[in-house]
Amino acid sequence: MQNEFLFAGFGGQGVMFAGQLLAYAAMDAGLEVTWIPSYGPEMRGGTAHCIVVVSDKAIGSPIVRQPTIAIIFNNPSFIKYAPQVKSEGILIFNETLISARTDRSDITTLAVPATQMAEKLGNTRLTNVLLLGAALRAVPVIPVEAVRGALETHLPARHRDLLPLNLQALEAGVSYRMPTSVTP
Amino acid sequence: MSRTLLKGNVAIAEAAVRAGLQAYFGYPITPQTELLEYLASRMVELDRVFLQAESEVAAINMVYGAACSGVRAMTSSSSPGFSLMQEGLSYIAASDVPCVVVDVMRGGPGLGNIQPSQADYFQVTRSAGHGDYHPIVLAPASVQEAIDFTTLAFELAERYRHLVILAADGQIGQMMEPAELPPMQSARETRPEWALSGANGRKKNVITSLHMQPEDEEAFNQKIQRRLAKIRQVEQRSVEYWTNDAELLVIGYGTAGRIAYTAVERAREMGMKVGLLRPQTLWPFPEERISELADEIQSCLVVEMNAGQMIEDVRLATSGQVPIEFFGRMGGMIPMPDEILNAIEASYARITRPVAHHANGVRG
Numbered sequence: 001m002q003n004e005f006l007f008a009g010f011g012g013q014g015v016m017f018a019g020q021l022l023a024y025a026a027m028d029a030g031l032e033v034t035w036i037p038s039y040g041p042e043m044r045g046g047t048a049h050c051i052v053v054v055s056d057k058a059i060g061s062p063i064v065r066q067p068t069i070a071i072i073f074n075n076p077s078f079i080k081y082a083p084q085v086k087s088e089g090i091l092i093f094n095e096t097l098i099s100a101r102t103d104r105s106d107i108t109t110l111a112v113p114a115t116q117m118a119e120k121l122g123n124t125r126l127t128n129v130l131l132l133g134a135a136l137r138a139v140p141v142i143p144v145e146a147v148r149g150a151l152e153t154h155l156p157a158r159h160r161d162l163l164p165l166n167l168q169a170l171e172a173g174v175s176y177r178m179p180t181s182v183t184p
Numbered sequence: 185m186s187r188t189l190l191k192g193n194v195a196i197a198e199a200a201v202r203a204g205l206q207a208y209f210g211y212p213i214t215p216q217t218e219l220l221e222y223l224a225s226r227m228v229e230l231d232r233v234f235l236q237a238e239s240e241v242a243a244i245n246m247v248y249g250a251a252c253s254g255v256r257a258m259t260s261s262s263s264p265g266f267s268l269m270q271e272g273l274s275y276i277a278a279s280d281v282p283c284v285v286v287d288v289m290r291g292g293p294g295l296g297n298i299q300p301s302q303a304d305y306f307q308v309t310r311s312a313g314h315g316d317y318h319p320i321v322l323a324p325a326s327v328q329e330a331i332d333f334t335t336l337a338f339e340l341a342e343r344y345r346h347l348v349i350l351a352a353d354g355q356i357g358q359m360m361e362p363a364e365l366p367p368m369q370s371a372r373e374t375r376p377e378w379a380l381s382g383a384n385g386r387k388k389n390v391i392t393s394l395h396m397q398p399e400d401e402e403a404f405n406q407k408i409q410r411r412l413a414k415i416r417q418v419e420q421r422s423v424e425y426w427t428n429d430a431e432l433l434v435i436g437y438g439t440a441g442r443i444a445y446t447a448v449e450r451a452r453e454m455g456m457k458v459g460l461l462r463p464q465t466l467w468p469f470p471e472e473r474i475s476e477l478a479d480e481i482q483s484c485l486v487v488e489m490n491a492g493q494m495i496e497d498v499r500l501a502t503s504g505q506v507p508i509e510f511f512g513r514m515g516g517m518i519p520m521p522d523e524i525l526n527a528i529e530a531s532y533a534r535i536t537r538p539v540a541h542h543a544n545g546v547r548g
Contacts, residue, residue, distance in 0.1 A: 020189070020360065023189055023360055024189050027187060027189050027362040032362070033189075033361070033362060034359055034360070034361050035189070035359060035360040035361070036355065036358065036359045036360075037358055037359075039214070039215060039298065039354075039358050040298070040299070041298075060442055060443065060444075060445035060446030060447075060449060060521070061442065061443040061445070061446040061447075061520075061521045062355070062359055062361075062442070063355075063443070063518055063520065064520075064521075065520045065521075065522060
């Protein structure tokens with residue numbers, strides 16, 4: 001079974017790190033995984049994305065045209081990537097910052113007010129981990145425990161003090177009860 | 185051994201350290217900069233030499249000098265920077281000193297862009313720089329292979345006293361994958377007997393690329409050619425998937441070969457008899473194995489991230505026995521699995537049937 005995750009948003013929203021957390025957790029759960037960043041002339045405030053392929057067997061192509069799961073952090077990324085999600089795939093998006101909607105009925109669309117929830121927890125930068133939690137609830141390919149472990153091991157030293165908050169954000173994402181198939 | 189999630193550039197750097205790299209000289213360029221960045225702290229931590237040169241020209245000449253003194257030396261760059269190194273590479277090859285050079289290829293020609301490419305194929309396989317020689321060229325398709333081939337590069341460089349190029353593409357440099365690192369080798373404490381290590385008490389060693397008498401230069405060229413013949417005989421490397429009953433053989437290396445794997449896997453699911461051969465050495469080219477397969481297949485599809493530079497080598501290896509088709513993307517574009525699959529379907533449909541098929545062509 002192979003799942004392809006696309007994380008996309010503004011540079012600085014933690015898009016790359018969310019993908020890396022998933023990759024670390026997948027590796028720790030004994031799965032095969034690849035993580036590929038966009039590495040064009042992106043900068044803070046520009047758009048950035050990464051693709052994480054998780055599989056129980058050797059991975060050929062680490063890039064995909066149509067990801068099975070898209071986790072979208074901002075409006076420009078929603079407009080760009082919502083049409084690319086694979087049919088019967090899942091689109092999870094940050095409702096707080098995204099006003100765009102899609103009329104696609106062949107995918108499951110899940111809105112999470114992630115930045116708003118992160119703000120309530122005390123820091124909007126928790127948006128990425130919260131959305132990852134929500135994605136893992138929708139697509140339980142790896143145990144949440146593995147992501148918790150990955151956070152404990154790989155949260156950069158300079159953000160160490162934010163570990164408890166990150167764990168809370170992950171939990172909030174996992175336990176968020178999403179209304180399925182949001183209508184425009 | 186445990187797996188670590190590593191970025192290709194960092195994996196190559198750490199693998200070089202573990203292979204006993206003693207001196208690194210380089211100049212930053214995307215998409216290989218993390219390699220240099222990582223070594224900037226790692227080499228210093230181990231009390232080894234790290235030096236950011238003023239240019240790629242300087243870096244390769246520093247590598248040349250360090251290698252002449254008998255230490256394990258390496259540099260890394262990406263296409264435009266690699267072009268700047270050509271003169272030094274030729275001097276290194278003409279001096280019989282072992283060196284490892286990493287080229288994390290990007291879109292070209294010219295300054296091009298920073299996206300993954302395989303457009304340096306001719307440049308690395310024909311002769312890096314002027315003169316009559318080939319470097320040994322290794323092409324990794326995963327982070328694990330990037331590690332393994334870095335280790336192998338140092339082994340081959342020293343076994344043959346020859347230049348080895350690790351030809352990765354931007355995607356291998358930038359992607360992260362779980363991989364295992366080899367155990368740490370400590371840096372060598374002695375120098376090889378040929379090295380310029382100070383002639384006090386012994387006959388002096390001379391390392392030069394200058395042979396003013398054409399007779400001497402020809403004799404030196406003959407020596408290089410004997411070495412290359414030996415390398416060509418024993419160092420061809422490739423991996424194969426689904427080749428034992430393949431009618432169509434897809435050939436691709438590095439990232440293109442890896443994406444082709446996904447396309448070939450899907451073609452198999454669709455019932456097409458398609459196989460994949462992924463060259464791991466670009467020089468020596470795995471001509472022996474491809475020549476054997478040419479007796480068993482009906483057609484060939486070359487897949488690359490360039491305009492089709494490997495076609496020449498495939499044509500030589502197959503001696504005109506089968507048609508050779510091509511699918512490629514250029515300029516930093518990466519082929520998608522579905523477009524390779526389309527090319528496979530088209531090539532497969534063009535195979536003329538019925539043809540006497542050598543059904544006993546089991547993979548050796």
